[in-house]
Amino acid sequence: MSHAPSAGAAIPKAQFDTRPLWLLAAVMAAGAALVGSGSTWLTLTVAGLAMGLIVFIIASGLTLVFGLMDVLNFGHGVFIAVGAFVATSVMGGMADWTGSASLGANLVAVGAAMVVAMAVAGAIGLVFERLIVRPVYGQHLKQILITMGGMIIGEELIKVIWGPAQIPLPLPESLRGALLLGDAAVERYRLLAVVIGLGVFALLAWVLGRTKLGLLIRAGVQDREMVEALGYRVRHLFLGVFVAGSALAGLGGVLWGLYQQSVVPQIGAQVNTLIFIVIIIGGLGSTLGSFVGALLVGLAANYLGFVAPKAALFSNIALMMAVLLWRPQGLYPVGGR
């Protein structure tokens, strides 16, 4: 190794991969070509991006839990459902605030629902991790089964507490309806989702990119013993991440429930496949990846839904297949899994 640079030379720096972002742009361009009309395209694109952000929020918890921690948590939907049901209770109890025409009061109600939902989902996540997930770290099959068992239990408990029937979760007054941008209409609620989605993205990207947390989790998944031998408490780390993931799912549940405007116990199970697809497209554990993946999902559904509604049923799956054929480990591969 005689040509190795002498000690003290500059250490090489990593480069950022922009190609998935170009893909996003290409999809939008393709959408424009297919859709034709400008205002329709704008409506579809804005709605699709906003939808993507909602999907990103509900998927963000899973990015941590499944993507980074490698826990195939099929029970993730339960936290989403819990979040949504907690929102029905909180917002049901704040009728004055949600019914008021003032945006501020409405946002307080939604905010309160989010905080409580995150707290409750996080607390349940704590129990879930200790009782259900902890014994099966690193064992995918058992994770699937045991978390599925957890999911069933969770869903049944929800039925015990809130009943099996659908519960309405109406949007607060001022979040209903649309804003008009020329001929294009954008639902107000989606704008709220955009703000929150971007916030979650920024927070996750910062925490995982600027601190050692992301590295620690990935390393802990690969060789837990070694990480412990380096002096880190993997147990606490994983617990913390799981709770954070659950809380994010709770947040997602509030947003999803408000989007659907009603809540059923199966609400979490219904989005399970969707969010798994997003995480896979993103590359298992990459925040940016699942962000881009969610946006792609949102856009593809809208463009395809407009051009060929019949095919929209398979748009997510087709998208996932296409991405994996291009990049077998997702848009932003995280390690060699």
Added chain:
Amino acid sequence: MIDRLLSADPPRSRLLAVLLLATVLGLACAPFLFPGAKALGVAAKMLVFILLVASYDLLLGYTGIVSFAHTMFFGIGAYGVAIAATRLGGEDGVGFGALLMGLAGALGLSLLLGLLIGLFSLRVKAIFFAMITLAVAAAFQGLASQLSELTGGEDGLSFSVPEVLTPAFEPFEAPVLGRVIDGQVITYYLLFGVVLLVFLALLRVVNSPFGRVLQAIRENDFRAEAIGYRSAVYRTGSTLVSALVATLAGALLALWLRYTGPDTTLSFEIMLDVLLIVVIGGMGTMYGAVLGSVLFVFAQNYLQEGLRWMGGEGGWLAEVPVLGALVSPDRWLLWLGLGFVLCVYHFPTGLVGRLRARSTTGPSPADH
């Protein structure tokens, strides 16, 4: 002789052997031992699941491939028979010819799809593959409900079967051993025979040189390639064998139910049941499929009644606050879910693994 039949892979635990024997005898005499339509239905479902789960064990336990598309093949078998019976049934009802044609068509389609999936598995690895199969299975289910002309959509297909297999067919005047022999019983024994034979065949496959290579690939496919086994060939082979057996199992189920629909064969729930049974029974043991299926199908069908019997409905337990709501038969899934969790906890190596560990002391430790 018995050793030959079991392909030199005996249960290796006395208790396990006893349990297996009891299961086989119980299933063989089910029509006479357990009267009633429900009991026979449960027994038939056990039979079908034994085959389905065993085929999945070949894939998962022996080859180490996690696929969620297994119910797709199950569904293909069921729909093959159902569609053939509805379409090809002539004036004088449905003949065995039509059913066999349906089965053959289904096997062909499974072969084709199995190959395609196998090819995809070469491109993407492990967990990505699992997720793709999950999506493929979902897409297939969507397709089945879309093509309602052919498949009956969400509602599924009810169809008739050859006369000998219908409940109306009663060859004997008097009951035999206290049971009226009708077409249902005949169908049951048809199922029993096929399942027994195919299960033994599967046992043979996993104990063949081929089966051992599958294990090697599961353990370390890189190494398997480096000693000269083309893992693509073996993986695909395993996928195909298991797909074909699953198809057969699907056909048997359809034959038994005289009905098929998306929820009955294609749903993710069934996939999950299969996965659970494999794990509870003991992965990579084949016998696990038998014990697991019997146990699980039993629980699935009688848990609710168990709760009712325990007093969860109208009984004293129902009066207890909170607990009352929890032990209500309507919440039986709660207890099944709890069972899931506890089984995974307490049988890390499955029932068979547990039983075998009890009876052998294992290889002796380091004795330098």
Added chain:
Amino acid sequence: MLETRGLTIRFGGHVAVDQVSCAFAPGTLTAIVGPNGAGKTTYFNLISGQLPASAGQVLLDDMDISGLSAPQRTRRGLGRAFQLTQLFPGLSVQENVRLAVQARHGGGLNLWQVWRDRRDWLEETRELLAAVRLFDRRDALAASLSHGDQRKLEVALLMALDPRVYMFDEPTAGMSLDEAPVVLDLIRALKARQDRVILLVEHKMDVVRELADRIVVLHQGALVADGEPAAVIASDVVQQAYLGTAPTGDSA
């Protein structure tokens, strides 16, 4: 019998093996040495087909086998033991070796035979296990062996294949002083058969000195020396870049 022509592989901008042309004859043991990261293992990977070459060919009996997959090459007589142990961890020691024996006999696609019936394969397996002194541990899982024992099993897998070309990648690394000679004896016996090509990557110079008929030196992917052991070891490049004995300013 085995030859590489201009064999090259690039990983991005990094050329790990650079235009290596070399021929190996039966009956000789060629030691391949070079600093860490010189490309020795990668060279093996290219020969045995674990990695596809960016350029160049691998010839076996004057036939170009560059297009063949790893299993195909193995079945044509290229055998490989790995530097970082590659075993079937969840299978017993005996089953590890038996699978390799079975691979050599090509019975893997038989779906109907009962494997236990192949007594002949079992006999062979047991002989091999005895040869590497793992017979007592035949029922233990490969994963539960100590590191040194795993290395022996790795060698046993290669021996079971009985290929025409043996490639050993640091076979004795991590073996204790009394175990290493067992493996070295096996290699010596192979050499004595005079009909096998033996390639050996080894950092222990005493072993190389004693066993090798010829030494090939790789440095930064390129073949920089090739010849008589004594001469090669004495050469500058080996002394400086590899042994680090010559007084130089650079520590590497």
Added chain:
Amino acid sequence: AGEIRIAHIHSKTGPLEAYGKQTALGFRMGLEYATNGTMEVAGKKLVVIEKDDQGKPDLGKSLLAAAYGDDQADIAVGPTSSGVALAMLPVAAEYKKILLVEPAVADSITGDKWNKYIFRTGRNSSQDAISNAVALDKPGTVIATLAQDYAFGRDGVKAFKDAIKQAKLVHEEYLPTNTTDFTAGAQRLIDKLKDQPGRKVIFIIWAGSGNPFKIADLDLKRHGIEIATGGNILPAMASYKNFPGMEGATYYYFGIPKNPVNEALVAQHYKQFKQPPDFFTAGGFSAAMAVVTALKKTNGDTATPKLISTMEGMSFDTPKGVMTFRKEDHQAMQSMYHFRIKVDPAFAWGVPELVREIKASEMDVPIRNKR
């Protein structure tokens, strides 16, 4: 004395648990009411055996067989989902016993999959669609439909379309059942409707997950487009509050029918549960009324041929007024209600106010079986 055994198979668990529970409750209340609380007909005790089909067709099928075979049920009622019902139909024929379908809606139950042992008190999809068509069918109205892209949605639209006489149907939009974002579909509908003259209506047929009413958030009003849909269970009608003035036709709403049976049901339900009865409660109640009426007529005789001949053409009281099993396909012919939504702060849902009762005679419900 002896007893009469009635099996009630429904979704006590599974995705339709909430519906199944309502039906079961309604059925029990109906039996009580019809027997004046004695639970006896002609001196015979009515024994109800409840079974849970979990929404699974194969299970439903084997439960029905077990009910007729093992439990010696004389008559069976249920199930909740159409898929389960269709799987059950042949069993009734095999055991030669009556299956009274409630509330599964698929047309084919009394259509091409029908056999003579099948009766149905619940409304079928055609009745739903036709009544909605009658409610919306005015000259000068332009209609586009939005439905799920599978058999249920397509059949509904077809029946709706066939029943439209004066209005103009300009577009049928079908979206996948798993649709979550309705923007694209809405956009297509808007494009089709916005330049049409006259009253513009999007008629929605949707069941299960997803909320198609969200399309209203795209500000359809600026194009003068209205939304219409049928009735639903109360929690689902909460979102109707956003659509005051919306019209459609419903099967049942507790405030609409004016008759003693309904009054009794509503009063009893309020008394027991402090809330009004819902959609499926009324259905279960009706089924019970049908069973008891028939048994009273046969004087407790449960022989199937006797029951069939009694029930064919039989009229019976229900919370929705008098229903009649028509001879041809054993479908209960019944009134439907044209409603308009009013927002009343006293209720958590949009209140459907009766515009007009659509009598059974006004609806030309086709007979589709092969009798």
Added chain:
Amino acid sequence: MTALLQLDGVHTHIGAYHILHGVDLAVPEGEVTMLLGRNGAGKTTTLRTIMGLWPASAGRVAFRGQAIGGPGSAFATPDIARAGIAYVPESMGIFSDLTVRENMLLAARAARREAELDRARLDWIFGFFPALHKFWLYPAGKLSGGQKQMLAVARAIIEPRALLLIDEPSKGLAPAIVQNLVQCLAELKRERTTILLVEQNVMMARALGDQVAVMDDGRVVHTGRMAELAADAGLQQRLLGLSLGAHA
């Protein structure tokens, strides 16, 4: 000289297997203790037991007089590491998905980001193992066998620790790098870092060892000064050589 690390009658079971049968060992502060023994003797198991990766089923492991292992000990692996022990496992324990940089960053507990790494110490390490500098941004899984071994050692010394447990560091290393390694460990020793070293390479053992302990069949069968062993060919033969080959 006080013992920094002390093992008294340590037994270890792995599952049903009894591997260590009462290990007694004292590692004096500031010295290099060589742990020798043939394959399967239990060296690796001993190191793992000290690290808390296998629980000691009986006996006591004490570090600076405090019990860090044995029944009743409240110390888990992370606590043991934080007490000042670094470990280079036999299997290297490289995080192959992570880059060399990220591997090093994790090993440096004090640094949250790359910028916070101790550059001087890093350069000192690069001096011994230049390959790590060259492949700084490479996924560690793609390094050559020897390079991985360098990374494993480098990780353990990125920050000063009181005690290093090193399991066969020289395997796979080219002779030049082995010399660097010896030099590196010697420098650490000068800084009074205590080292417990498992090694088959005699040259290294001689160059570094102060004290030596020889294991066989899960027990320490000999302890003494390295110099004595080096001088006594008969002892070497008896403890390490072929004459002890009790294998079948």
